[in-house]
Amino acid sequence: MLMNDGSLALAGADNGDPLYVIEESPLLERQKEQESNARSYPRRIPLALKKGKGVxxxxxxxxxxxxxxxxAGALVLGHNHPVVIDAMRRVLDNDLPLLTLDLSTPIKDQFVQDLFSLLPESMRHQVKIxxxxxxxxxxxxxxxKLVRTATGRSMILSFHGAYHGMSQGALSLMGNLGPKTPLGAILNNNVQFLPYPYDFRCPFGLGGEQGIRANLNYIENLxxxxxSGVQLPAGVIVEAxxxxxxxxxxxxxWLRGLRRITEAAGIPLIVDEIQTGFGRTGTMFAFERAGIMPDAIILSKAIGGSLPLAVLVYSDQLDTxxxxxxAGTFRGNQLAMAxxxxxxxxxxxxxxxxxxSAMGMRLRSHLQELQRTYPQLGDVRGRGLMLGVELVDPDQIPNVQGHYPSDGRLAARVQQECLKRGLILETGGRHSSVIRFLxxxxxxxxxxxxxxxxxxxxLVAALQKKAE
Structure with missing residues (x-):
């Protein structure tokens, strides 16, 4: 319950939470029997869904x-929003082609004009898609491919903690070693990793402005x-x-500094906006807050209105x-464009x-209120409605910055207790210790x-079970 002073009344009570007992349905049993061992979400969120509306x-x-x-952040307007359903129906009711490869259609042209109109004014007339x-x-x-072709160079700079997809080229850019290790040398794809400005666990043990300066100095020196032993790269890819x-x-x-360094060195800067794009962080694109202009922007998830679609928007100077x-057969998905x-x-x-932005600040305020009571909430961070809470173990020895080790087991318990109470959340980060709100x-x-x-x-229930 929300109190008059804005705090949350918990007191160990469930305040009307449903406390579902999650039992596997025949659908889940068949999924377990028939789907690949590589399946992911059903292991942590064992649900078989039949309806979706709004949130x-x-x-x-x-x-x-x-x-x-x-x-995973793709449904910015929630499930089955009326404007999305109406747009799809118009396509279907008018016998419009559903798949056109890369041939032009009025729907495709409208999509491009709409997308370009969202870009910063200084970019929209100098880009290709x-x-x-x-x-x-x-x-x-x-x-x-784009930056390697345009520069004639091959190496790419990526960052610790990066995620850019699961194909082999994209995996070579990934910080997480889990999906990469079984593939061995096949992913040795000329990628150099750099420290990301992870303030709560600064790779230089500094944090704050000192950590940012050290990080930028390291990259510039490299x-x-x-x-340095590092050849001039074809591009730098980063998530804001x-x-x-x-x-x-x-x-x-740091983002402004990275743009300055890459521009001075003649290195294309690729910003991955797959999860952050289309308003999630409080601006249309996350890079806009820094006032920078990337050379290329990767977009997917929200841009298809809940249907599969992905595009690359880039400076026309790279169009060589x-x-x-x-190419790709399904790049002409007309329903997704509409x-x-x-x-x-x-x-x-x-x-x-x-x-x-306003809802993100409201949620963040609630989470920070909880943080003042529970030291297990080590860090509350994010922008807009892309927030994360890093769970830690205050019974362990803190690091050089004074922060306790991450606690992935507690995060998993909290995730399951949330599910019992009717809230679907996902974990992520190092040791899967971060509860993510999308x-x-x-x-x-x-x-x-x-x-x-x-x-x-x-959280209260998970801590009680941990103490038992």
């Missing part, structure tokens, strides 16, 4: 959940020192906020690759980025408050 989903047993995963295969990882592959890496927002001065250099245009119009017409951007104040109460009650 809610309902499973086959009739239980209702607030969806704070939202298609490449439609890619339906997933973000394919757009990452396209970006690698690129200018003739004895690392998502899978643990919801780590890059300091804005040959016809057919990147839905994407509908989403863009709604985001602008209803100023959804500002709403996401609700649809249309979430209301009342729903934000409810999310915070459920999370608080789940």
């Amino acid at each position: 809610y989903v309902e499973d086959v047993e009739g239980r209702t959940y607030i969806d704070c995963l939202a298609g 490449q439609f890619c295969g339906p997933s973000g990882t394919d757009a990452t592959e396209a970006a690698l 690129l200018t020192d003739p004895e 906020i690392q998502g899978e890496g643990g919801v780590i927002p890059a300091d804005l001065d 690759w040959r016809p057919g250099a990147h 839905a994407g245009s509908a989403v863009m119009a709604y985001l602008i017409g209803h100023d959804i980025p500002s709403h996401a 609700p649809p951007l249309i979430v209301s104040e009342e729903e934000i408050d409810r999310i915070a109460v459920i999370f608080g009650n789940a």
